[in-house]
Amino acid sequence: MSNNTSTIFTDINSLSFDIKEKADMLHFFTYNDTSETDKVKTVLSTIEEDEVKVEYLRRCIKQRDEHPAMRKRKANERCSAVPKRKKFSVNSTIMPWERENVYYVNPINQSKELIDLIHKGEYVLLHGPRASGKSTRTLQIMDYLEEEGYVCIYVVFGDLTVDVDLFWEKVAGSLKRNLDIKCKEKFKLGKTEPFEIPAMKTLEDIMNVFALEAEIWRYLFEEPDRKVVLFFDEFDTLLSPNQKQVCDSFLTNLRIIKTSPHYAIKSVVGIGTFSILNLNTSNRSVSPFNVSDAFKNPNFTEDEVKLIYDEFINEYGLEIDDLIIKDIYVQTNGHSGLVNLCGRVIESCPNKLDYASWKLYEIEKLGDEISKYRTFKRMTDDLKIKDAMILSAVNLLRTRFLGTLNDVKITDNKELELVEFLISEGVLMETGPKTFKMFSPFVDSLIRRHVIADLFPLAPSIHVPKERGIIKTLEVVREAIRFFDKEIISRAYHNSFKTAHVYVEGILENLVPRESAYDVELNRILNNWLSREIGAEITSQWHLIHEKDNRCVHNYSDLVINIPHDQNDQLIVLELMATVTVSIANEHFARALAYAKELSANEVWVIHFTCEDKFNIHPYFPSEKLLKEGLRVIIFWHNSDFTDIRMCTSWWENGVKKEIINEKI
Numbered sequence: 001m002s003n004n005t006s007t008i009f010t011d012i013n014s015l016s017f018d019i020k021e022k023a024d025m026l027h028f029f030t031y032n033d034t035s036e037t038d039k040v041k042t043v044l045s046t047i048e049e050d051e052v053k054v055e056y057l058r059r060c061i062k063q064r065d066e067h068p069a070m071r072k073r074k075a076n077e078r079c080s081a082v083p084k085r086k087k088f089s090v091n092s093t094i095m096p097w098e099r100e101n102v103y104y105v106n107p108i109n110q111s112k113e114l115i116d117l118i119h120k121g122e123y124v125l126l127h128g129p130r131a132s133g134k135s136t137r138t139l140q141i142m143d144y145l146e147e148e149g150y151v152c153i154y155v156v157f158g159d160l161t162v163d164v165d166l167f168w169e170k171v172a173g174s175l176k177r178n179l180d181i182k183c184k185e186k187f188k189l190g191k192t193e194p195f196e197i198p199a200m201k202t203l204e205d206i207m208n209v210f211a212l213e214a215e216i217w218r219y220l221f222e223e224p225d226r227k228v229v230l231f232f233d234e235f236d237t238l239l240s241p242n243q244k245q246v247c248d249s250f251l252t253n254l255r256i257i258k259t260s261p262h263y264a265i266k267s268v269v270g271i272g273t274f275s276i277l278n279l280n281t282s283n284r285s286v287s288p289f290n291v292s293d294a295f296k297n298p299n300f301t302e303d304e305v306k307l308i309y310d311e312f313i314n315e316y317g318l319e320i321d322d323l324i325i326k327d328i329y330v331q332t333n334g335h336s337g338l339v340n341l342c343g344r345v346i347e348s349c350p351n352k353l354d355y356a357s358w359k360l361y362e363i364e365k366l367g368d369e370i371s372k373y374r375t376f377k378r379m380t381d382d383l384k385i386k387d388a389m390i391l392s393a394v395n396l397l398r399t400r401f402l403g404t405l406n407d408v409k410i411t412d413n414k415e416l417e418l419v420e421f422l423i424s425e426g427v428l429m430e431t432g433p434k435t436f437k438m439f440s441p442f443v444d445s446l447i448r449r450h451v452i453a454d455l456f457p458l459a460p461s462i463h464v465p466k467e468r469g470i471i472k473t474l475e476v477v478r479e480a481i482r483f484f485d486k487e488i489i490s491r492a493y494h495n496s497f498k499t500a501h502v503y504v505e506g507i508l509e510n511l512v513p514r515e516s517a518y519d520v521e522l523n524r525i526l527n528n529w530l531s532r533e534i535g536a537e538i539t540s541q542w543h544l545i546h547e548k549d550n551r552c553v554h555n556y557s558d559l560v561i562n563i564p565h566d567q568n569d570q571l572i573v574l575e576l577m578a579t580v581t582v583s584i585a586n587e588h589f590a591r592a593l594a595y596a597k598e599l600s601a602n603e604v605w606v607i608h609f610t611c612e613d614k615f616n617i618h619p620y621f622p623s624e625k626l627l628k629e630g631l632r633v634i635i636f637w638h639n640s641d642f643t644d645i646r647m648c649t650s651w652w653e654n655g656v657k658k659e660i661i662n663e664k665i
Contacts, residue, residue, distance in 0.1 A: 008041055015054050025057060043177075049158035058095055085315055088343035090373070093135035096143060103312055103343065105304045107137040108144055114295040115141060118229055118267040123258055123288040125235070125279070126271045128297030129426030129439065131337030131375035134271050137297060138231050150227045150266070151220055153178040157234040160243055165202070167246045172200040175230075179209070179216065186220055195219045203253060210263050217264050228264045236272035236424070238279060247279070251287050258288040275424035299334030302326070312343060319352040327358070333429075333440035337375055345369055356598055363539045363562045363571075363599075370442055371450055379425050380450040391455075393418040398452060399488065399495055401428065402444060403516025403523075403540070407435045445540045448523050449531075458483055459528035469568045471534075473561075473603055474634065474649060477574070480525045481636060481645060481665055484518075489642040492517035500579045502612045505640075510611075515578040518609045519558050522576070530561065537562040560599070573604040579611050582620055589622040593631055608635045616646035616662045627652040636665070 012025045029040075040060055047053050089102040117124045118141075128134045142152035155174045161167050176197055183195040197216060200209055209216060212226065221227065238247040257263045270276055270289065277291050300308075309325045312318070324346075332338035345366060346353065370376055383394055396418050400408050410419050411434055419436055422428040427443060428436045438444045460483060465475040492513035504510040523540045530536035539560040563570035575592035577585065588606055596604035606622075616637035621627075632651035638644060645665040651658050 008044065011044055011053060012057065015050055015057070028060075047158070052156050052158040054092065055156055086311070088312075088340040088347070090337060090340045090344055093139065096139060103308045103340070104136075105300060105308060106140065107133065107298075108140050110298050111137060111141050111144075114269075115144065117293055117295070118145065118269065121226070121258075121266050122290065122293050123254065123268045124270070125276050125289050125291070125294040126269055126297060127274050127276055127294060129335065130273065130378070131335070131373075132297055132299065132426075133336035134297045135233055136336075138233065138269070138271055142229075142231065145229055149221075150229050151182055152229045152231065153182075154231045154233065157232060157237045160237050160240070160246060162242050162246065164245050164249045167250070168203040168206065169201050172202060172206050175206060175209075176200040182220060183216070191219070203249075207253075207257075207263075210257070210265055212262050212264050214264070226261075226264055226266045229266055230268045231271060232268070233271045235270035235279065236275045239275050251279070251289075255286045255288040273424040273426070274420065274430075278420065300329075300336055300339055301334060302329045305329045305332075305334060305339055308339065309343065312346075316347075317351065318346075320346070321353065321355040321358070323355040324353065324358045327355070331362075331441050335440060335442075337373065338370070338440070338442055341369060341373055342366070356600070359599065363537055363560055367445060367449065367537070367539065370446055375426070376443075376446055379427065380446065382425055383427070383447070383451045384454060389418070389421070393421050394451060394455060397422065397427065397447060398456075398520060399491060399517075401436070401438050402448060402452070403519040404514070405438055405441065405444070407431050407437050409435050448520060448540050449527055449538065452520065452524050453527040453531075456485070456524055457528050458485075459525050459532075464530060464533050471530075471563065471570060471572075473572055473605060474632075474651075476526075476530070477522075477605070477607065477634060478647060478665065480522060480529065481647075483525050484521045484642065486642040488521060489513055489517060489638070490640060493640060498578070500611065501581050502579065504579065504611045504613060506613065512579045512611045513609070515558070515576050515609075518578060518607075519576050522574075522607075523559060526559070526561065535564045560601075570603070571599060571601045573599060573601045575604070575606045576609070577606065578609050580608070585620060586622075589626055589631055589633075593626065593629060596630065603632065604630060605632045605634060608633065610635060610637050611640070612637070616648060619648040619650075619661065621648075621650040621659075624652070624657060627657060 008029050009026060012029075040057075043056060044053060047056060084101070086101055086103050089098070089104075094102055094104055114124060114126065126134060126138065138154065142154060145152050153175060155171065155178070161170065179197050183197065187194045195216065198205070198209060200206060208214065210228065217225070217228075237243070238250065254268055257265050258268075268288070270279070277294055279287070279289065305328060306325055309320070309328070313320050328339060328342045332342065345361070346358075349358075349361065371380070383390060396415060400410075410416055416434065419428060423430060423436070426439055427447060429439045430436055460479050462479065465472040465479070493511055496514055496517045497511045498514040499509050500512045501509065504512055519540065523538060526536070526538045531538055537560075539562070540558065558576040559574040561570070561572040561574065563572075573592065573595045575588055575595065577588045580588070585606075585608065588608075592604050592606050595601070615635065619635050621633055622631055627633075627650065630652075633649060635648040637646045637648070647660060647663045647665050649658075649660045
């Protein structure tokens, strides 16, 4: 075995291919021509980004069906008595030859607007969160355009050099490799002789090769024509502060090409996160991209999610509650990576899966699966970088967005800059002019557990209160309240508030903290205390669906505490409410019991944070009937700066009603 082949095998084994794909790679290079393998090894040595290596190696075997060894394997597969099942693709672009082997929604129907802009010769920015299917959409659009006679070239930027000349050398090399492939394909389709592309190492070389009168376009087209479309992925890498000169040079020269009729390039598409909408040069007028033409990569619709899962269910012979598919759509907001991740998780579940079992699985395992998913691991790591701007962005999340899926209006220019960063990270999404919200319930839960808890670790130092191995929920919650960040609660009157329909400080319809302010703090403390000491799972924004009058009603249980099996296997529901009327309180009481029944919970507590006048003296508790059914209630009354806190509580125990009134915390 040559050293070059050995090096390639090392790369293949260390990269994120699945087992079958890795086997294909190893098999291919075992029988591949030595000179071709040498070329592959040389290219791999210049690539630093693992994702680019993966993409490159996949392209190397794109024509593998022509290889004798591959034809033999294909024949064996066709003879196999067991039909090949599709899989869910997670963490990678779906390549054209993979489409028949994965659960896949053809995105071309939602790409008409982008294709029309390309036809018009526009330079377009395609943006969306990481792992949202941008690259998969791009490859499908390329196929569509090539059927129309266009030549499409796809380049992944990856890690960029700060040296302008070296940058253009890398771009030139990538463009040349793509053009070599196009010319070879043309030769195989009937050209009498191959075409040798001139050396491409500089910006000048690129300009010469892409000039309309260059020989290559007479070779690829019947008549020279402006029918070349360039796609640049990971475009947001140009935004790095140390890339200013590279960015200026790149955009300036694209502008020259766009405004001249003497080049074969019809259109350019830049692909990246939301941040590319700010991409520009120091001289704003020279950018070739019009932000108003930017195309937002759409998430899956609910119908598309159902289409994928219906195919999965039929192929695997599964019985899955329809509410599970609805739940996956709402929890993920149609994010393609998360939709596929949920599918992969279900593959390991029983063949018959009801809704309650799925929700329990979410509590116990799904959160960990999401946190390990490369895209979201990168997100949480980025948000924990010790940087003043990032900390400000996290504080904005903590005080304005977390704990609610409602729209939030942001008008302050500095806060809008922070919001743009959070959108680029896939944490927030834009819903209207200067209006934003959390991207999805899954993302909300992920940020609370893996960012907020880590950055703000203050929590009780005492051992978790237990009796006969069972945690004492009342004492746990009472102790946790003492560690609330008083500033967060007092500021909530101004930046995370709602209107109270009861008297507060003698005023009806006064402003008070909304539920999310308490929810985020309680979640943070329980994660830092219970999770770290006894391994409890704290699940937030936990989605429940109920059929009501033949329609779906979406509700959220605020906190679910799952105690590990080796510690008496407790499941506790905490339903939070904030300064509500009696009628709203009664709705919460009934809903909390329904939650407990749905989950087969051991305990269910309604926790009412309130600022209502004299509520600590005259609290409102549920009926004895509800208490006897297992409902338990804690009320925390507090003043506006959270320095005076009083607790009232009621529950049924051993046939006796228990109450505490106006206990100072």
